[in-house]
Amino acid sequence: MTNPGTPARQGRSAGDGEPPSREGRGGRLDIAAFVRLTELADYIVPFALRVVCDLRVADHLAGGPRSTGELAAATGAHEDSLRRLLRALASRGVFAEVAGDRFELTPLAQPLRSDHPLSLRDAFPLLAAEVEAWAHADHSVWTGRPAFELVHGRPYWDHFGAHPAQGRRVDALQAAATGLHLRTLVPAYDWAALDSVVDVGGGNGTFVAGLLARFPGLRATLFDLPDVVAQAPAVLAAAGVADRCEIVGGSFFDGVPAGAGGYVLKTVLPGWDDERAGALLRRVREAMRPDSRLIALEAVPPPGDAFDVAKLFDVQTLVMTGTGHRTHEELAGLLEGAGLRLVGVTRTATLAVVEAVMGDAGPAAPGR
Ligand SMILES: C[S@@+](CC[C@H](N)C(=O)[O-])C[C@H]1O[C@@H](n2cnc3c(N)ncnc32)[C@H](O)[C@@H]1O
Structure with missing residues (x-):
C-alpha cells in the first residue's frame, strides 16, 4: 500500500x-x-547546518571522503549523533554519503569550508541569543516589539556589546556575508568616481577593506562603536590596506567623520526606526560635502509576491530589533526628512545600492 x-x-x-x-x-x-x-x-535543517559549521565538518572533508568515525575523532563529536546529522543533511544535498559510512562534500557544501574564497562557514552560527528570540517571534507579531528585547532585557546591539564573545560571532557573520556582498555590489556602483569613503557602522572593516583592495586610489575611514572597530586593524592589515584607512570609534548618533566623497551605510538603516534612522541620516548629512554621495547598501523589498530575500530579512529584523527593511518609497521619504534626495536604487543578487545626495544638490550625475 x-x-x-x-x-x-x-x-x-x-x-x-x-x-x-x-x-x-x-x-x-x-x-x-x-x-x-x-x-x-522545518527548522531541523537550519539548526543541523549550523552545528556542522561550528564543528568545521566541511574543513575535515576538504581532502576527500572520511568515515564518521574519523570525523568524530577530528571534531570531538559523538560518532553516532554526527552520522545521523550528516545523513539528514545529505538528504538535502549538503554532503553526500558514499560507500561504507563515509561522507564527502557536495558543491552545496563547498562554501562551508573555511578556506573557500567566499566561505559562508561563519555566516551560519548557532547564535543562542538569536535563537531564543525566535522562540518568542509571536511576541513581535502581537506587539510590533522586538522579541529579542523581551527575552534578553535589552536591545540587540547592547546585548552583543555586553557579551563580547557572542558579539565577535555576529561580527564574523557580517564579515562572511560581506564577501558575497562585495562580489555583487562592486560592479553595481561607480566606486572609482569616489576619492574617499566613510563606512558608517562598518563593523570590523571587512567591506571597506575589500573596497580599498579593489580601488587603489581610494582612501577610507572606518567608523563604528569602539569595541567593534577594535577588531579592524587585523582585518585591514590582512587585506594590505591599513595605510589607506583611518579607524574611528564612536556613536553615529553623536556625529560622523566629515568631508568624504562617499558615505556608506551597509545594512545599518534597517536596524533603526524612522526617528533614529532619521537622526543618524542627519548626522551623515552634516558631515557630507556638497558633492558627497550617500550610498546605503541594504535589502529593499520589492512589491508583489515574488521571492526576494529582503522579505525574509525584514521579518528577522522585526524579531531582533523591532524595525524593518524599507521599500523604495519609504527610503525616499526617510531620506527627504533628513534633507537628502534619493537618486537611484540598483538591485543586485544580494543587497540593493541606494544612492542619495544633498536635498538641495543638483541633478544626479549621469549614468548613476
Ligand atoms: C548590521 S551591522 C552592519 C555592519 C557592516 N556595515 C556590515 O554590513 O557588515 C550594523 C553595525 O552598526 C554598528 N552600530 C550599532 N550602533 C551603532 C552606533 N550607535 N554607532 C556606530 N555604529 C553602530 C554595529 O556595531 C554594527 O557593526
Missing part, C-alpha cells in the same frame, strides 16, 4: 477514492503541497 505521506499520490483529487476529508472537500488534495509546507516549516 502506498504511504499516504509520499508524493506518489500527488495530483489525485479528493474524489479519486479518497475518503472525504475536511481538508480535501471541494478541491484537490495536493500531497506535494503538504510535503512542501512541511519542508518550509
